Amino acid sequence: MPESAPIPLSHELNALVMALRRILPQEAVLAGAEEMRPYECDGLTAYRKLPGVVCLPDNTRQVQEILRLCTQMQVPVVVRGAGTGLSGGALPLSHGVLVSLARFTRILEIDPDNRTARVECGVRNLAISEAAAPYGLYYAPDPSSQIACTIGGNVAENAGGVHCLKYGLTVHNVLGVKVLTMDGELMELGGHTLDAPGYDLLALMHGSEGLLSVIVEVTVKLLPKPERAQVVLAAFDSVAKAGAAVTEIIGAGIIPSGMEMMDNLALLAAEDYAHAGYPVDAAALLLCELDGVNEEVSELIFQVRELLLKTGAHEVRTTRDEAERLKFWAGRKSAFPAVGRLAPDYYCMDGTIPRKRLPEVLTRIAELSQQYSLRVANVFHAGDGNLHPLILYDANQPGELKRAEEFGAKILELCLEVGGTITGEHGVGVEKLNQMCAQFTPTELAQFHEIKYAFDPKGLLNPGKAVPTLQRCAEHGAMHVHHGNLPFPELERF
Amino acid sequence: MDADHSAALLASVHEALAQKTSLQITGGGSKSFYGRQPAGKPLSVANHRGILRDEPGELVITARAGTPLAEIEAALGARQQMLAFEPPHFGPGATLGGTIACGLSGPRRPYAGAARDFVLGARIINGRGEILKFGGEVMKNVSGFDAARLMTGALGTLGILLDVSLKVLPRPQHEITLTQACTAQQALEIMTGLARLPLPLSAACFSADTLYLRLSGSESGVRAAQKKIGGEPLSNQEAFWLQVREHTHDFFQGKTLLWRLSLPPAAPLLHLPGQWFIDWGGAQRWLRNPLPADVIRATAVKLGGHAMLFRGGEHTGSVFHPLPPGLLALHKRLKNVFDPQGIFNPGRLYAEF
Numbered sequence: 001m002p003e004s005a006p007i008p009l010s011h012e013l014n015a016l017v018m019a020l021r022r023i024l025p026q027e028a029v030l031a032g033a034e035e036m037r038p039y040e041c042d043g044l045t046a047y048r049k050l051p052g053v054v055c056l057p058d059n060t061r062q063v064q065e066i067l068r069l070c071t072q073m074q075v076p077v078v079v080r081g082a083g084t085g086l087s088g089g090a091l092p093l094s095h096g097v098l099v100s101l102a103r104f105t106r107i108l109e110i111d112p113d114n115r116t117a118r119v120e121c122g123v124r125n126l127a128i129s130e131a132a133a134p135y136g137l138y139y140a141p142d143p144s145s146q147i148a149c150t151i152g153g154n155v156a157e158n159a160g161g162v163h164c165l166k167y168g169l170t171v172h173n174v175l176g177v178k179v180l181t182m183d184g185e186l187m188e189l190g191g192h193t194l195d196a197p198g199y200d201l202l203a204l205m206h207g208s209e210g211l212l213s214v215i216v217e218v219t220v221k222l223l224p225k226p227e228r229a230q231v232v233l234a235a236f237d238s239v240a241k242a243g244a245a246v247t248e249i250i251g252a253g254i255i256p257s258g259m260e261m262m263d264n265l266a267l268l269a270a271e272d273y274a275h276a277g278y279p280v281d282a283a284a285l286l287l288c289e290l291d292g293v294n295e296e297v298s299e300l301i302f303q304v305r306e307l308l309l310k311t312g313a314h315e316v317r318t319t320r321d322e323a324e325r326l327k328f329w330a331g332r333k334s335a336f337p338a339v340g341r342l343a344p345d346y347y348c349m350d351g352t353i354p355r356k357r358l359p360e361v362l363t364r365i366a367e368l369s370q371q372y373s374l375r376v377a378n379v380f381h382a383g384d385g386n387l388h389p390l391i392l393y394d395a396n397q398p399g400e401l402k403r404a405e406e407f408g409a410k411i412l413e414l415c416l417e418v419g420g421t422i423t424g425e426h427g428v429g430v431e432k433l434n435q436m437c438a439q440f441t442p443t444e445l446a447q448f449h450e451i452k453y454a455f456d457p458k459g460l461l462n463p464g465k466a467v468p469t470l471q472r473c474a475e476h477g478a479m480h481v482h483h484g485n486l487p488f489p490e491l492e493r494f
Numbered sequence: 495m496d497a498d499h500s501a502a503l504l505a506s507v508h509e510a511l512a513q514k515t516s517l518q519i520t521g522g523g524s525k526s527f528y529g530r531q532p533a534g535k536p537l538s539v540a541n542h543r544g545i546l547r548d549e550p551g552e553l554v555i556t557a558r559a560g561t562p563l564a565e566i567e568a569a570l571g572a573r574q575q576m577l578a579f580e581p582p583h584f585g586p587g588a589t590l591g592g593t594i595a596c597g598l599s600g601p602r603r604p605y606a607g608a609a610r611d612f613v614l615g616a617r618i619i620n621g622r623g624e625i626l627k628f629g630g631e632v633m634k635n636v637s638g639f640d641a642a643r644l645m646t647g648a649l650g651t652l653g654i655l656l657d658v659s660l661k662v663l664p665r666p667q668h669e670i671t672l673t674q675a676c677t678a679q680q681a682l683e684i685m686t687g688l689a690r691l692p693l694p695l696s697a698a699c700f701s702a703d704t705l706y707l708r709l710s711g712s713e714s715g716v717r718a719a720q721k722k723i724g725g726e727p728l729s730n731q732e733a734f735w736l737q738v739r740e741h742t743h744d745f746f747q748g749k750t751l752l753w754r755l756s757l758p759p760a761a762p763l764l765h766l767p768g769q770w771f772i773d774w775g776g777a778q779r780w781l782r783n784p785l786p787a788d789v790i791r792a793t794a795v796k797l798g799g800h801a802m803l804f805r806g807g808e809h810t811g812s813v814f815h816p817l818p819p820g821l822l823a824l825h826k827r828l829k830n831v832f833d834p835q836g837i838f839n840p841g842r843l844y845a846e847f
């Protein structure tokens with residue numbers, strides 16, 4: 001629902017803009033419709049809204065003043081990093097302030113001996129590894145959006161990446177954050193040590209989607225670059241076989257540094273876009289990366305090749321050099337934009353399932369695709385059971401967006417049904433509020449609201465995102481598979 | 495012996511709420527020394543036990559909180575898997591719930607992750623007498639706030655853990671421990687230097703003029719790394735790391751206060767008298783001395799770390815590193831939204847809640 005006309009500045013909004021201009025430089029406050037346009041949505045472009053006003057602070061003190069002012073004037077605040085989020089977490093509020101932290105780009109310290117980097121929240125994910133590279137170190141989590149997304153946004157979403165199978169998610173790679181609570185108080189959670197006294201509030205910040213605090217600084221753990229990394233590519237004539245191969249490899253006690261799968265539509269698109277050299281006849285493509293000590297990698301590559309052939313791969317290729325390895329990953333990492341070229345619009349889903357249910361879930365997704373007459377390309381972090389079905393649609397065709405959303409909702413229900421979750425790494429945002437009603441009971445949701453209350457008693461930080469109101473869930477009662485006569489008894493025991 | 499006692503536990507919570515009494519949650523009692531002195535009517539979760547779901551191929555195990563840690567480790571060991579954070583038992587009775595509530599990790603921690611890193615989900619009873627489930631059994635999950643991880647190390651002050659799901663890892667095919675004689679200063683330098691290199695390190699500690707480095711991985715990989723590092727292989731390595739993990743090593747014997755300092759790993763040696771045991775590649779340092787808490791804490795803070803009284807002395811004062819006022823206030827608010835009447839383990843973590 002794009003808004004074309006500029007929103008009229010209400011009386012309060014006017015006062016707010018004036019007050020903000022008193023605490024920030026002129027160019028750091030945007031209130032005109034056209035200059036605010038770039039902030040009207042994040043990566044979930046189907047939802048758009050112009051904010052009341054945009055602020056572009058460039059230091060913590062300025063953010064503190066914005067938050068204090070907003071607390072005083074009871075104005076809601078939405079924080080934005082790079083706006084690559086895929087669940088509408090950074091969707092503005094028309095009566096609120098959008099605080100962009102894009103100017104927080106200073107790398108404050110690289111400490112090679114302690115293997116840490118202390119950076120401002122707006123530093124791009126990839127920029128950290130670039131800054132650490134001269135020391136032979138890098139930051140492990142590598143979301144496909146890593147050229148653009150910010151480390152603050154990564155913490156807020158607990159972002160993952162293709163290397164998270166072995167090296168963990170953002171939460172496993174951050175040692176400390178400095179945050180501001182809504183009343184402008186600066187707090188340090190964690191720091192430069194492996195643990196901190198008191199509750200694990202550092203963990204709680206991960207995936208909190210900008211509802212609990214504004215993260216202004218992040219200290220991440222750096223790792224030594226592995227001596228060797230090599231990718232084995234395997235082509236299969238069925239997705240089920242590729243799924244079985246994943247289970248075999250993990251079952252053999254091997255933890256690859258990445259294990260990614262693409263179905264035919266996704267790999268064709270990626271090949272067309274990035275010319276990675278993928279076998280275009282494959283029904284499913286598996287990329288399995290092994291890294292570590294030279295000798296160990298040799299051993300593992302051999303083992304993995306055997307397992308892949310045993311599970312029915314009709315083509316197995318090992319990268320010959322670093323250039324080819326990077327090319328293989330470039331194809332995978334560009335899968336979203338590549339698929340994006342197949343249709344005017346695509347809707348990226350993100351659910352996690354127990355690995356072993358992969359074949360059955362894929363079959364059901366294919367059936368749904370027929371039922372909704374919408375094509376779907378599948379990209380997965382297969383090792384983690386994290387699915388990204390990309391539903392292709394055309395928003396200009398009446399009813400297609402709605403159909404795509406319904407299709408997406410069905411996929412998430414399916415993930416829950418098989419004992420999984422409605423979001424592995426993209427967050428709930430505004431997108432999956434209804435599915436939250438299915439995954440959690442009203443008392444659990446109430447507890448989430450109370451956690452938010454402990455941080456933000458006035459409910460001014462990113463209100464309305466991530467955790468649905470109980471009222472919304474009551475209205476959305478049909479989704480309550482969790483407590484209905486669910487034919488999946490294991491769900492209750494989770 | 496496996497049994498679901500959640501209904502009985504829930505009833506005890508409702509009773510405590512009605513009678514306005516507090517509860518001291520206990521498992522096997524192996525870590526009753528840890529933290530501040532417990533208060534309240536003992537409520538044992540030890541009977542609430544049993545492995546609920548055990549999925550080797552999914553790298554997940556879910557068990558009731560009262561399940562003995564040894565039982566879980568045996569189940570995992572039988573299929574060459576492990577709890578990679580090497581949790582200390584500190585006694586034969588250690589349960590899964592107590593392990594997660596204390597959030598302690600063993601020698602592998604800097605290389606594999608801590609208890610909190612492996613928690614995927616938990617079912618709890620909160621202080622309103624509600625059963626709540628957070629997280630799940632899959633590797634990646636960002637639905638809702640990460641309340642399951644929040645329970646780790648909270649010492650039961652936010653709720654009673656009923657069941658916990660943990661990520662597990664394959665056991666390394668091969669391990670070797672290499673030792674060399676050196677001074678503490680040299681040990682720190684070596685550990686810091688090696689940590690910057692891509693080596694399959696899985697433990698690094700220093701005690702009594704000896705540096706111990708453990709390597710884990712495939713046999714060929716471990717051998718190659720061994721060539722680079724040098725040192726004498728330790729014959730009884732499993733027993734050694736077990737002693738370090740369980741504090742049965744000589745260093746930990748005796749009555750002198752035992753302090754745990756958590757520091758940036760490369761932090762220099764601290765000029766505090768007493769005996770030192772350096773673990774976690776420098777990030778965890780144990781100190782035995784009777785100095786006043788303030789002195790030890792101030793020294794740790796100066797180097798970017800913190801200190802807690804682990805064993806010995808009176809556990810009635812401040813045991814864990816004190817929190818700055820803003821953070822303490824936030825802790826109280828969080829405690830309040832999970833346990834508004836303050837019935838769970840009051841004062842176990844901090845005197846204030």
Ligand SMILES: Cc1cc2nc3c(=O)[nH]c(=O)nc-3n(C[C@H](O)[C@H](O)[C@H](O)COP(=O)(O)OP(=O)(O)OC[C@H]3O[C@@H](n4cnc5c(N)ncnc54)[C@H](O)[C@@H]3O)c2cc1C
Pocket residue numbers: 042043078079080081082083084085086088089090101121142143144145148149150151152153154155156157158159160161162209210211213214215216336337425426462
């Ligand atoms: C092509 C493409 C590929 C992607 N691939 C991956 C992938 O592989 N893995 C993955 O996990 N994600 C992926 N994403 C999603 C997205 O990039 C991540 O969620 C990323 O972490 C968002 O960072 P951001 O800086 O863009 O945050 P934004 O989109 O600006 O914000 C995301 C949320 O975080 C909050 N937030 C942002 N900064 C802060 C802060 N400093 N303090 C508090 N709250 C804050 C916002 O309010 C919002 O709720 C992809 C997205 C795209 C477009």
